[in-house]
Amino acid sequence: MTTLLNIAAESLAEFERVYQVFDANGDGVLTRAEIMEALEVLGRGIAASDRQKLLNRINYDGVLPRDT
Numbered sequence: 001m002t003t004l005l006n007i008a009a010e011s012l013a014e015f016e017r018v019y020q021v022f023d024a025n026g027d028g029v030l031t032r033a034e035i036m037e038a039l040e041v042l043g044r045g046i047a048a049s050d051r052q053k054l055l056n057r058i059n060y061d062g063v064l065p066r067d068t
Contacts (some may be wrong), residue, residue, distance in 0.1 A: 021038060022034055022035060022038040023025065024037065024038075030058075032055060032058055033053075035058075036051075
């Protein structure tokens with residue numbers, strides 16, 4: 001039987017795998033360049049308004065921390 005706790009653990013594991021794909025240099029943060037490169041590689045063009053919303057979440061150092 002699957003419990004909420006199991007689903008959460010599976011979701012967290014999936015998030016970690018996806019995050020590692022985006023985090024090309026493995027430093028634990030996503031830069032604007034890593035995000036845009038990953039989206040292009042995946043063939044996931046996003047609308048300019050959605051791209052701006054995503055980029056607005058990036059902090060002043062130019063990174064999207066995992067805890068955002």
